[in-house]
Amino acid sequence: MEILSSRTILRPEDYSATLGFYRDVLGLAIAREYPGGTVFFAGQGLIEVAAHGGSEQQARFDGALWMQVRDLTAAQTELVLAGVKIVREARQEPWGLHEMWIADPDGIPIVLVEIPADHPIRRDSRTATD
Known part of the structure; x- marks a missing residue:
């Protein structure tokens, strides 16, 4: 198997609060944005904060x-x-x-x-x- 790229996807309960934390508090640069999500550069990795999800039915990180x-x-x-x-x-x-x-x-x-x-x-x- 050849892995071409990877990232960690977070589906928070409060998208706005989590988006603000990674963007404004930690100061991570935005790699890209899409309707309902933002992907941040995190050193050599990526962290995606997705607005969809975040329910109790979802497996907890x-x-x-x-x-x-x-x-x-x-x-x-x-x-x-x-x-x-x-x-x-x-x-x-x-x-x-x-x-x-x-x-x-x-x-x-x-x-x-x-x-x-x-x-x-x-x-x-x-x-x-x-």
Whole structure:
């Protein structure tokens, strides 16, 4: 199977509130809009907020959105000033990443992550060839 692209689709109970959160509070750039939905750039991924859905019959999203930021302390300050509740304060995890948790208007967890310069994710594991 060849995957050409992917995105996370959210179907919130309150479309306007969720749209405003991702657009105005988090400041995500709009990739495209269509009648009843907006797709946002989220780093190398896309998040779609769809106006259709959001009913009790729909399966509840039971995961988290993972978003890497350049400076977690600056992101936390910006979010607090915007009135966003911090679910879990920024801290370094045992696996070495710096993480902070917030939630969107429907309570979907958002993990904001800063990757330290010395973390294995940033290291080039390729061997040098002459």
